[in-house]
Amino acid sequence: MTPRSRVGLAALIILVGASGLLFLAPVRQFLFGPPTxxxxxxxxxxxxxxxxVLSFTQVQAPIVYLPFDEGKYVQADTVLARVDDRFYRRQLEIDRANLAVASKQVAVDTSNLAAAQNTVVSDRFDLAEKKRDFARDKAQIKSGAVSRQAYDLAFTAAAQASAALARDQALVRVARDNISLARANLAAAEAKMKLDEVTLSYTTLRAPFSGVLAIREAELGELAGPGVAIFTxxxxxxxxxxxxxxxxxxxxxxxxxxxxxxxxxxxxxxxxxxxxxxxxxxxxxxxxxxxxxxxxxxxxxxxxxxxxxxxxxxxxxxxxxxxxxxxxxx
Missing domain, CATH: 2.40.30.170 (Efflux pump adaptor protein, beta barrel domain)
Known part of the structure; x- marks a missing residue:
């Protein structure tokens, strides 16, 4: 076979193959649907x-309670660990005592204010009486019914009564300021006690949600503190x-x-x-x-x-x- 014949035969084979593909494509689409x-x-x-990762916050003390191992399923709010809380409980006892003292101080200052106010009322009556005596002596000194000495004594008594009233009015203001200060100290004592109550609650580690304890990273007696992992x-x-x-x-x-x-x-x-x-x-x-x-x-x-x-x-x-x-x- 000559080279020209071989080229012609190859072209014929390619043409027949292409015709077959063109023929098979519609048949395949008819049988199986469009390609997807x-x-x-x-x-x-x-x-x-x-x-x-769970750890204690704001407290540092040895671990005294650690009941669970790894793999345990726990419900939310389950107690997972506790540290020695004696120091924090004693601090709370001190706070309660300070709160009682602050409360008593408010009561004492309130009583002092009432006493000072009653004194001012008495001073006003005394001043009114001394003013009447002075006015009477002033009217009678011209006629010679009272002596100059009696007139001077009445004047001095009226002035002293006025000064006493001013002094006791100032004491009333001081008593009111003392009550305000005592109430502020009482509020500070209450806030300190609430803060230490929160701190005491931090000595107990609770599960924030229900789950499985994947890792236990502490043992009884170890010193726990902020950032020291206890469980995952x-x-x-x-x-x-x-x-x-x-x-x-x-x-x-x-x-x-x-x-x-x-x-x-x-x-x-x-x-x-x-x-x-x-x-x-x-x-x-x-x-x-x-x-x-x-x-x-x-x-x-x-x-x-x-x-x-x-x-x-x-x-x-x-x-x-x-x-x-x-x-x-x-």
């Missing part, structure tokens, strides 16, 4: 939960999966959409979840992805809230989530 993209995507991530508490009633959705699929997922979650730990078991959050900002694919092509792809972070009534899902556990893609624009 993926109807769901699978995203992967790790289970996360609210974790709280996990809220296993509310767990979620952090995952990422490609930018091309973002328009096909919705908040509240149901999601099926599976784990390698419990193969074949499906956990029910829902999309609880979709980030409004794009990110690069997490750096754990090794290929450059995937690393530069923009993704959006989502959070899938998962029902976990049996507390099987634990923080850090890898999981996969199957998300049904909605038609674009719906």
């Amino acid at each position: 993209g993926p109807q769901q995507i699978v995203v992967s991530g790790n289970i996360e939960a609210h974790q709280s 508490l996990d809220d296993l009633d509310h767990v979620w999966l952090r995952a990422y959705v490609n930018e091309t699929n973002l328009g096909q997922v919705r908040l509240g959409e149901p999601v099926a979650v599976t784990t390698d730990t419990y193969p074949g078991k499906i956990y029910h979840g829902r999309i609880g959050f979709i980030s409004s900002q794009a990110e690069f694919t997490p750096k754990t992805v090794q290929t450059h092509a995937e690393r530069v792809t923009l993704v959006y972070r989502i959070r899938i809230d998962i029902d976990n009534p049996t507390h099987e899902l634990l923080p850090g556990m890898p999981a996969d989530a199957t998300i049904a893609l909605l038609p674009p624009g719906k």
